[in-house]
Amino acid sequence: MTSEQSFEPEADRVARIVREQIIEGERAPGDRLVERDLATELGVSRVPVREALRMLVAEGLVTPRPRTWAVVRTFTDADVDDLIEVRSAIETLTFRLAAERRSPERLTELEAVLDREAQAARAQDPTAAHRAGADFHELVAATAASPLLDEIGAITASRLRWLLGQHLDLQEMVDEHLGLLGAIRAGDGQEAARLAVEHLRTSRDAARRLRAEQAASRH
Amino acid sequence: MTSEQSFEPEADRVARIVREQIIEGERAPGDRLVERDLATELGVSRVPVREALRMLVAEGLVTPRPRTWAVVRTFTDADVDDLIEVRSAIETLTFRLAAERRSPERLTELEAVLDREAQAARAQDPTAAHRAGADFHELVAATAASPLLDEIGAITASRLRWLLGQHLDLQEMVDEHLGLLGAIRAGDGQEAARLAVEHLRTSRDAARRLRAEQAASRH
DNA sequence: TGATCGCAAATGGTATACCGTTTGACGATC
């Protein structure tokens, strides 16, 4: 079942690499993204790089500047609030649907992912923990079984990952995810939705604290 | 202030043209979209066509088939339901924010658009009416002043326009839009959200009827 | 000293050419 003929166009590969670099902070907001340079750096021609940049623009990770170099997006506080507000509306629906449409198999998978997250949190490995956290959300989205919600989730997810990519309380994150899983397991859509919004509020506050710190340290 | 140096890359122009063709039904679901043919047809090279197709894929109007021609997307009934459900969540937030953030100037603009729509409806001009309807929703989205909501709205909007592009009761649409405007004017976010969901339900039912008719006429 | 103008380099936009895979029809085989 893993055959899948995984043919990955260069454009997708380039997008994936650059996306990861942005989320991991390797490329900071405001950094130039020059097509020729990226092409040389990644050993491909400009065409796939162009397409990759278009994708990242669509994801909102890159700001295009017609006829000139694009830059890694700089988020304002308003952008952050906006992201959280929209994401709340989306997550509410996602978790409600997930709670309604869960299956025993999926619950097992979700538990496994959270185990991985908890382990990473105990090991003080933020990168691994966040990756597992992202996987959790992705799996929940899959459980909601709404293709459109998936799409929209993907767009907002990379921004959210970028936003929360640094620290914040890992154990708290794990606890909240466990709570969400509980509500899904119980099939309680209402409770799942409530916890989801609460979870985002926690994330927003953490992001605000982080940004305040960063702003302070820059002066 | 209108100088704006409107430079429109060919890719955007191509995307706009093909999008309109799909929405207007000129290109039917399942139709092949061959890069070389489109390039020849529109008098450009394949590169901008490629980029345009990528955009339309991102909008969900086109289904890509790696290494082969793309096709105009075929929507299933499940896709339609999914679209309406997600759109409900989004519109709820959009209209709530719009009601909170409206300005007198914006209200005037909204009234003007609805006048245009009502006039088109009276003149039995579905195309113009739907375009005005789309403008109304776009303007409301602008009023919500949420960039992210705008983005997501744009993705779902073209699908919705395609879905509702044919007929359905024009006068009913105008009436519902008027009701929404009233709630926005009153600054009643809750009521606006409620009407928005109701409005979508009407649209969904109309779309279902339409699809049922079409399915019936095909056999 | 500081602002302005101009020009070369940088950079994105597009066209063209080539390559490998997929398609689909034709013909051989059972």
Add this chain to the structure above:
DNA sequence: GATCGTCAAACGGTATACCATTTGCGATCA
């Protein structure tokens, strides 16, 4: 007559080349 193999054409993926605009710095002048 149906099925399968084969092969040329179709098609998307990528590289390269060229053009128009933007950038940014250095020369020039107030």
